[in-house]
Amino acid sequence: MKEKSTEIINKSAQSHTLSEDEIAELLKAGDASLLFKTSDAVRKKYLGEEVHLRALIEFSNYCKQNCVYCGLRRDNARLNRYRIEPEDIIRLAKKAKGYGYKTVVLQSGEDPYYTTEKMVKIISEIKKLDIALTLSIGEKTYGQYKAFRDAGADRYLLRIETTDEELYAKYDPGMSLENRKKCLENIKSLGYETGSGILVGLPGQTVESIAKDILYLKFIPVDMAGIGPFIYNPDTPIYEISGEESKDEQLNKKNNFELSLRVMAILRLLMPDINIPATTAMETINCNGRITALQSGANVVMPNATEGDYRKFYEIYPGKICVSESPAHCRLCITNKINSIGRSVCKHKGFHKRAV
Ligand code: 5AD
Ligand code: SF4
Ligand code: FES
Numbered sequence: 555m556k557e558k559s560t561e562i563i564n565k566s567a568q569s570h571t572l573s574e575d576e577i578a579e580l581l582k583a584g585d586a587s588l589l590f591k592t593s594d595a596v597r598k599k600y601l602g603e604e605v606h607l608r609a610l611i612e613f614s615n616y617c618k619q620n621c622v623y624c625g626l627r628r629d630n631a632r633l634n635r636y637r638i639e640p641e642d643i644i645r646l647a648k649k650a651k652g653y654g655y656k657t658v659v660l661q662s663g664e665d666p667y668y669t670t671e672k673m674v675k676i677i678s679e680i681k682k683l684d685i686a687l688t689l690s691i692g693e694k695t696y697g698q699y700k701a702f703r704d705a706g707a708d709r710y711l712l713r714i715e716t717t718d719e720e721l722y723a724k725y726d727p728g729m730s731l732e733n734r735k736k737c738l739e740n741i742k743s744l745g746y747e748t749g750s751g752i753l754v755g756l757p758g759q760t761v762e763s764i765a766k767d768i769l770y771l772k773f774i775p776v777d778m779a780g781i782g783p784f785i786y787n788p789d790t791p792i793y794e795i796s797g798e799e800s801k802d803e804q805l806n807k808k809n810n811f812e813l814s815l816r817v818m819a820i821l822r823l824l825m826p827d828i829n830i831p832a833t834t835a836m837e838t839i840n841c842n843g844r845i846t847a848l849q850s851g852a853n854v855v856m857p858n859a860t861e862g863d864y865r866k867f868y869e870i871y872p873g874k875i876c877v878s879e880s881p882a883h884c885r886l887c888i889t890n891k892i893n894s895i896g897r898s899v900c901k902h903k904g905f906h907k908r909a910v
Contacts, residue, residue: 560588566823567592570910577765581816593819593851600826601853603897606904607888608657608688608831609650609859609881612868613638617663619692621715622725622795623756625787625869626663632789634867637667638860640676646881647680650859653885656903657686659711659856664692673698674705681706686903688749693733696740703744708905710741711749713780717770718763721756724795738774747906749778749829754817755810756784757796764813768820777906778829778854781817783810783839785871807839815850822851827909829854837875845891854904855892857884 562576572580580589614637617626625633638646647658658680662668668676668691680687688709689702699710714734716722722731742748752767753759771779786792786803793800818830831854832847840846844855858865859881866877876884889899 556584559584563588563592563823567596570824570826572820572824574762574765574769577768577820578761580820581761581764581813586812586816586819589816589819590850593822594849596822596826597830597851597853600909604853604900604904605848605892605897606657606829606854606900607655607885608659608854608856608904609647609653609655610659610661610856611638611643611646611650612661612858612860612864613643613646614662614665614668615864615868616665616667617692618666619664619729620727621729622727623753623784623787623790623792625789625871627790630789633869636864636867637665638864640668640672643676644679646859646861647685648683649861649881651683651685653859653881654899655685655859655885656901657688657709658859659688659690661690661711662692670698670701674701677702677705677707686905688747690749693729693737699737699740699744699746703746707746708903709747709749709778711751711778711780712737712741713751713753713782714738714767714770715753716756716759716763717752717767718759721759721763724758725756725792742774747777748774749780750774750776751778751780751782752817753782753784754814755806757792757798757801761813764817768817768824771821772824775825776828778831779818779821779825780831780833781814781821782833782835783807783814785810785835785839785873787869787871811836811840811843815847818847819851827907829904829906831856834858834875835871838871838873844888845895848892848897849895855888857881857888859884 836843
């Protein structure tokens with residue numbers, strides 16, 4: 555078994571291809587140190603030591619969708635909802651630029667309050683700052699994606715979450731996998747740098763299903779892949795819907811962290827030049843999560859640039875890091891962490907440069 559996975563890893567570090575079975579094999583339990591070491595080496599070979607920072611502005615936690623796992627789901631009455639007004643979003647983006655960020659990510663639930671017109675105005679104002687702009691605001695029509703792109707948005711993030719029909723139908727009621735795939739096609743065809751990704755460790759999810767997700771991300775092919783470990787949110791009905799018994803959440807966190815690292819590392823082997831963030835969720839379940847991720851294939855971090863209490867209210871899952879810190883604090887904190895492992899913060903916008 556051990557020799558088999560060594561062979562798979564060494565082969566894919568050269569060829570950047572893996573079959574579904576091989577991916578499933580690498581996702582299964584067993585020592586993953588060679589996988590992590592190899593993905594770190596591939597990252598270094600293709601992307602060097604620079605880490606891209608993207609300033610995250612969480613501008614609204616209203617969502618019209620009802621994803622079973624997510625704290626922002628519309629039926630969660632326990633969440634304090636907020637919206638940041640367009641002029642304040644622009645002000646936060648200006649501040650982020652002041653902290654030296656070269657990219658701002660505007661993220662929200664699917665909130666119809668921000669009409670196409672409002673978004674276009676926000677985007678064009680922010681683009682005057684000469685920084686890259688990423689949108690992460692959910693499923694929209696082709697016309698809306700086009701309007702945002704025409705206004706200057708550079709990148710779009712839309713996680714596929716899972717490509718498993720059954721899991722998708724169960725956990726994303728009222729949405730369809732087909733439409734989500736269509737959205738990603740539209741985003742791609744409009745020339746956005748396309749980001750997607752998955753949730754890892756959803757109740758009922760198998761390594762075989764994750765292997766298919768990974769191949770889908772390569773099929774698109776994404777410019778960026780964000781991998782989030784699933785974290786249980788008690789304000790959601792996930793276990794009622796999944797039919798699972800009450801869980802050992804400590805063990806869950808440990809397993810989902812490790813499995814997410816493997817997914818990231820495999821993606822790095824398959825897509826050596828893409829941007830892969832060390833996600834906030836990874837650090838939420840492991841206090842050294844982002845650094846560990848940066849040493850297992852990741853090359854991006856998305857520090858929070860939202861101000862005040864809003865951070866706390868953007869509660870997709872409990873225990874989120876950085877909720878009491880200021881944007882200035884996080885900027886310094888993450889730079890120090892990155893420098894402490896001999897890496898440096900990139901001074902440019904950090905677009906995806908295709909090398910293979
Ligand atoms: N744990 C971890 N990540 C989650 N997301 C939603 N709910 C959870 C959860 N319970 C992620 C999804 C989505 C993004 C808004 O947050 O992947 O794309
Ligand atoms: Fe809304 Fe996204 Fe959460 Fe689903 S995962 S409820 S679309 S914020
Ligand atoms: Fe926010 Fe470290 S990045 S406290």
